[in-house]
Amino acid sequence: MAGYRPNMGDDERPEMITEVLLREFGALMAIDPAAFRRKFRKMAASPFAFYRGSAALFYADVTGDFADDRFLDEWTSRVWIHGDLHAENFGTYMNASGQLVFNVNDFDEAYVGPFVWDLKRFCASVALIGYAKALSDAVITDLVTRFAGAYLTELRAIAAGGDDAIGSITLDNADGVLRTVLQQARLNARVELLATQTTIDNYERRFSLGDGVYEIDESTREVVVAAFEQYLTTLPAGNEAHRPIASHIKDVVLRKGVGIGSAGLPSYNLLLEGHTQALENDVIIYVKQAQVPAVARHIADEKVRAYFRHQGHRTAESQRALQASADPWLGFTELGGVGQLVAEVSPYAADLDWADVNEADELAGVVTDLGRAVARMHSVADDESSHDLVDFSTEEAIVAAVDRDPDGFVPHLVEFAHAYGAQARRDHQIFVDLFRNSLLPGL
Numbered sequence: 001m002a003g004y005r006p007n008m009g010d011d012e013r014p015e016m017i018t019e020v021l022l023r024e025f026g027a028l029m030a031i032d033p034a035a036f037r038r039k040f041r042k043m044a045a046s047p048f049a050f051y052r053g054s055a056a057l058f059y060a061d062v063t064g065d066f067a068d069d070r071f072l073d074e075w076t077s078r079v080w081i082h083g084d085l086h087a088e089n090f091g092t093y094m095n096a097s098g099q100l101v102f103n104v105n106d107f108d109e110a111y112v113g114p115f116v117w118d119l120k121r122f123c124a125s126v127a128l129i130g131y132a133k134a135l136s137d138a139v140i141t142d143l144v145t146r147f148a149g150a151y152l153t154e155l156r157a158i159a160a161g162g163d164d165a166i167g168s169i170t171l172d173n174a175d176g177v178l179r180t181v182l183q184q185a186r187l188n189a190r191v192e193l194l195a196t197q198t199t200i201d202n203y204e205r206r207f208s209l210g211d212g213v214y215e216i217d218e219s220t221r222e223v224v225v226a227a228f229e230q231y232l233t234t235l236p237a238g239n240e241a242h243r244p245i246a247s248h249i250k251d252v253v254l255r256k257g258v259g260i261g262s263a264g265l266p267s268y269n270l271l272l273e274g275h276t277q278a279l280e281n282d283v284i285i286y287v288k289q290a291q292v293p294a295v296a297r298h299i300a301d302e303k304v305r306a307y308f309r310h311q312g313h314r315t316a317e318s319q320r321a322l323q324a325s326a327d328p329w330l331g332f333t334e335l336g337g338v339g340q341l342v343a344e345v346s347p348y349a350a351d352l353d354w355a356d357v358n359e360a361d362e363l364a365g366v367v368t369d370l371g372r373a374v375a376r377m378h379s380v381a382d383d384e385s386s387h388d389l390v391d392f393s394t395e396e397a398i399v400a401a402v403d404r405d406p407d408g409f410v411p412h413l414v415e416f417a418h419a420y421g422a423q424a425r426r427d428h429q430i431f432v433d434l435f436r437n438s439l440l441p442g443l
Contacts, residue, residue, distance in 0.1 A: 014430050017057060018440060024056035024294060028265070029442040035256070037443055040435050047428040048088075048128045055084050055109060055121075056294040057427065061420070062117055063298045068412065070405060072114050075397035078304075080321050080381035080390050082374075083109030083295045085118040086125035090370060091351035092185040095325035100185055100348060102169040102178050102369075103323065104377050108341070109293040110318030112304045112389060115378055115398055117295065120420070122374065123147065123413045126367060127421030129354055137418065139360060143367045144417045148410045150371030152402060158379045159395040166372050168324055176365045177357055185350035191280040193347035198251075198271065198282075205279050207253040207271055214254045216268075221252050223335065224268050227287060231333035231342045234316070248273035250282065265289045269345065284345040285329065289338055290315045307389050310339025321381035321389075 022029075029036045043053040051058070082089070082104055091105045123144045130140035157165040166173065171182050199208045209215060216224070228249065251271040267288040274281030290311035299305075308314035312332035320326045329344035357366055375395075381387055382394040402409045434440050 013427070014434055014439075016060070017054075017427060017430055018434060020057045020060050021054070022441065026442060032256075033443050040431075040440070040443070044428075044432045044435055046132065047425045048086075048125065048132060050428040050431055051125060051128055051424045052086055052088065054427070054431075056297070058121060058124075058420075059117070059294050059298050061423070062120060068416075069114075070412070071116055071401045071409065073397075073401055075392055075394075076116075076401045077114045078112055078301070078390060079115040079378055079394045079398070080318065080387075081111060081113050081115060081118045081295070082107065082322060082377065083111050083113075083118070083293050085122045085374065087122065087129055087354060087370075088125075088351065090373070091349055092182055093323075093327060094346060094348040095323070096328045097325055099170055099325075100182050101325070102174060102182055102352075103373050105349070105351075107319040107322060108290065108315055109295060110315065110322060111293050111295045111299060112301070113295050113299050115394070118374065118378070119148070119151065119413055120416050122370075123417035124420040124424060127417040128424055131421060131425065133358060139363075140417065140421075141414050143363055144414045145410055146364050147367040147371040148413045150368040151375045152399075152409065154372040154375035155379060155395050156399055158375065159393070159399045165376075168376065169369060169373055174369070176369075177362055178352070178366065178369050181350050181352055185348050188347045188350065190282075190347045193284070193345065194280070194282055197269070197284060197345075200279065204250070205271060205282055206251045207269060209253070212256050213269075214256070216252060216254050220254075224252050224270070224287065225249060227333040227335050227340065228270060228285075228342075231287070231331045231340075234331040234333065234342075235328070236320075255286075265291070283329075285342060286345055287333065287335065287340050287342050289335070290332075290341045304389065310334065312339030312341045314339070315341045316343075317387065321387045322377050324376065324380050 025036060039053060043050045084106065085104065089104060089106045090102070092100055092102050093105060095101050126143050126147065127140050130143060135143075154165055169178055169182075171179070171186070174182055194205065197208060197213075198205050200206075207213060249270055249272060253269050255267045255269055265288065267286055270285045270287065272283040272285060274283055292311060293314075296305070308317065310332075312334065316330055316332040319330055327343055327346070329342070331342045333340050333342055352366070357363055378398065379395040382390050382392060435443075
């Protein structure tokens with residue numbers, strides 16, 4: 001299928017958008033069309049919401065006539081990437097050492113591919129946020145420039161030995177908006193999370209039902225529990241202190257309609273006994289069906305494809321590779337032969353809310369910090385990690401590629417951000433017209 005072409009005719013772009021969405025979601029839409037009507041209504045809300053939910057369209061474009069490979073070579077085309085690096089995929093998590101970290105999150109689309117695809121996807125999202133905030137093109141240019149400059153500065157520092165690198169963003173070094181997000185996460189309590197999702201009946205905690213949460217029968221429970229037992233064998237050794245002493249399952253429920261990217265996918269939540277019999281430290285685990293990432297459809301490397309047992313394994317291994325010290329509960333399993341991602345529903349997760357970031361100096365500070373975070377993410381999953389899929393120094397390879405055209409790297413990302421941001425705004429309106437006029441088959 002042809003990729004995006006500048007000035008593509010009005011009669012061509014709707015057909016392409018329809019084709020891409022049906023190829024990506026058609027099978028799931030046939031199973032649960034109502035879930036996708038909800039998903040598409042969320043995507044229709046704004047250009048940014050559409051962009052978040054249409055990664056498949058982005059990759060169809062950047063591998064088509066919108067592609068520019070000047071910074072890609074044998075090495076920089078094989079970096080472990082996030083796969084859906086937009087501005088809202090950042091937040092806090094509690095790492096395996098018990099430390100709160102602000103970093104990239106949501107690794108459902110992670111894979112091995114060209115590093116610039118992550119950067120382009122993020123920069124275009126900055127342009128969309130800037131446009132929604134009525135910022136001028138000059139301000140958007142400055143924000144993308146700051147992000148790209150911080151990314152390169154941090155990556156060069158890591159490649160040079162790390163003495164000048166900032167490292168992970170934690171309470172020890174964060175300031176401004178990101179420090180506030182970390183402090184808010186620190187105030188969270190497990191008992192508050194449990195109160196929102198569970199109830200206490202006859203002195204025992206159980207899941208609350210309703211709002212997409214459903215009871216399951218005994219045979220389904222047995223299958224889920226068996227999958228959980230299999231999952232326990234995938235957890236890395238050494239993090240037992242942050243997991244319950246005994247993995248006693250108190251309750252299991254089915255969840256549907258979780259998140260804009262999970263339409264049509266069933267998910268199970270398990271309530272586990274905590275370290276003690278006190279009810280306030282119970283743990284909630286989710287088991288979620290993993291899907292083929294949109295970027296994988298455009299990567300023809302059989303070595304990468306063959307590395308993973310299934311999509312649950314891919315998602316968990318990718319997150320472990322891209323996070324310096326991942327969630328100690330992160331693992332994978334299978335249900336009915338389908339790969340599943342397993343992790344904790346963490347009480348310490350707090351997302352960056354861009355609605356609260358409007359002043360120019362705050363925006364500049366945030367995108368600078370995010371540039372450093374992305375550089376660290378790209379650098380950790382290489383020859384010095386425990387993952388052997390990428391067996392070279394990614395930071396050295398990227399720096400070498402950029403140094404072939406050092407003056408062109410930042411302008412290249414700025415140009416793409418403006419061009420693709422404008423395209424995404426046009427695409428959003430096309431999508432809304434297709435959806436509201438019932439021109440998307442299967443809904």
